[in-house]
Amino acid sequence: MKTPSINTAKTASGIPALLKTACFNALIALVLFSLMVGVRTEAGSDGQLTYWTRFGEVASLVAAVFGGSIVLELLKQWIGPTGAEKLVPPAVQSGMSFLGRYLAPALLIFTLLVPVIFYDQRYILDLAILVLTYVMLGWGLNVVVGLAGLLDLGYVAFYAVGAYSYALLATNFGWSFWICLPLAGVLAAFWGVLLGFPVLRLRGDYLAIVTLAFGEIIRLVIINWQDLTGGPNGVSSIPRPSFFGIPLDNSDNGLAARLGIEYSPTHRIVFLFYLILALALLTNWVTIRLRRLPIGRAWEALREDEVACRALGINTTTTKLTAFATGAMFGGFAGAFFATRQGFISPESFTFQESALVLAIVVLGGMGSQLGVALAALAMIGGFELFRSLESYRMLVFGMAMVLIMIWRPRGLIGHRAPTVYLTKAHAISSDLVKEGHG
């Protein structure tokens, strides 16, 4: 008697229902798009508003929604209910673990060889430096978001503090990059503590908003404090980094002249590449080491359950503060590197969009996974470069990707946040041990 009822349930989700859903979605899309897309407004030269209609675009969008929802419904029926545990064949599983073990070293070796392989392709080297900058930012933010579980929407503030610290110290006092780099990190960490101290009592989403507000405050202060920062014009002619005191230029005491080789501007690019690679690897190494220290364990515990942490006697304030300061310090390093690479910085580089981009890298990569963050940075920045010509569309796609990934894989593409330590095997313990009074 059960079979017919299942059959009727199946026919109810058949083609008529499919078409009904698709028509409904298309109707909604028609209302949504008819005004916003169908009528394009523009201010004329005399300040008068004009408009023209674009019904073709609306029609194609509605058609796309119609077709898209049919495909989506079919996919849903084909894949089955979401959330079902999918069985992975053991062969694939072992392949994945093999890949997981050797992917990171392989990537590292490839990265080390990038300047050798692409020596003549300046564009690829520049792109690689950009990607590595975001890898470093992602790893820095990963300490705060991925390990300690604190949602920080104002990470770019520390990046800005680092960049402006180096730019101002170098242009005003003529200090070298290698003195300013630690100072930039220290200053950023100091700001991290300064911000963190009062706000870290707040719960997750309040903390997010406060860090966002802090990021905006830093940016607004940089814009408006024109005597110090140059305001919207930024700081220009920031000194290039030197090879531990030896300048990388075409002069007589430049590195090329001292080594007796012919000068090429690519030398500096290659040096910058290895510099950011070293900084990024330093971030990675420190993070991995810290995870094995008590403080790293405390961060992970904090992410999982704050109340339990306090019950176990972990000082949550100092734990959060160290996470915040560590993340901020790496942001400051990356900022100093950014300033020396660009030679020019302005507040435009430190908008909320940048914070969201770094956050998206961390989230996409799977919070807490170092390899995932690196791959996500490669995918995002590489993807951005591919679609550089479609300036505003790419941010649209970026937003959509963020929403879709949250729905599809909320733990990120390489979802992994298993605690570093856990009990491998359940032990049977005698009832004497769990008696009242013995815990």
Added chain:
Amino acid sequence: MDYFAQQLINGLVLGSIYGLIAIGYTMVYGIVGMINFAHGDVFMIGGFIALITFLLLVSTGLTAVPVILLIVILVSMAVTALYGWTIERIAYRPLRHSFRLAPMLSAIGMSFVLTNYSQVAQGARVKPVPPVITGGYTLHESADGFVIQLSNIQIVVVITTIVLLAIFTWLVSRTRLGRDMRACEQDQTMAALLGVNVDRTISMTFVIGAALAAVAGLMYLLYYGLVDFFMGFVAGIKAFTAAVLGGIGSLPGAMLGGLAIGLIETFWSAYFSVEYKDVAAFSILIVVLIFMPTGLLGRPEVEKV
């Protein structure tokens, strides 16, 4: 003193607009427990819809201002409400039982989608409109020639806000929907067991919030005479600040917080510096969250284990 009175009027008008947006934040937070980061952009979409409807109506030759305004307000409320409904459906509903930060991140993504969607659809340039409601009253003229002005548009903004608040308060306290909303706010599972359609109630919350944001968008358009695709971000944060200041989850608190933020911003610009007015608003957010996390009218939060 006259200068003070004038700034008081300006601040109250600005505060009404913030208050209308803040209600959307506080309602959603009360029921779903998430910060709807995209709400500021819904406000911006509302402004655009109002602008487009207005332009279409004017080009049909309609000249009666009250009729135009009535149609514009209804159309922009309806369409923006549909935007709110769709956003909840696409970006938030599938995440209702996901981990803590997921809806927030999805909302940030949605905010980017909306901002860039309107930039792509309507262009990046600021869209100005000629003043629709002109004229006003001179309340007082002092000996040194300073005039306190109360313009008609300011009156319209304040009256619209009061009327909407009255309707809204009635909706929440007297209707079936309002009772469902309050029930879901307290305990969603229990409400569902007692026959409340939780999904629909949450959808309606987003619809109402978006409709109020649309009105705020229209008021902004009329008052400042322009819209652009980026105006949702800062307005959204300030409205959120208002909601927090008033006590998040509390509806009268949102309005009170909105007025307070409007007044603080106006007085700060008038007496200190215009450049740092946003810094002032953001600093208030930080200070309030640190020293008074429950806000002016909020209930203290009980920590559940």
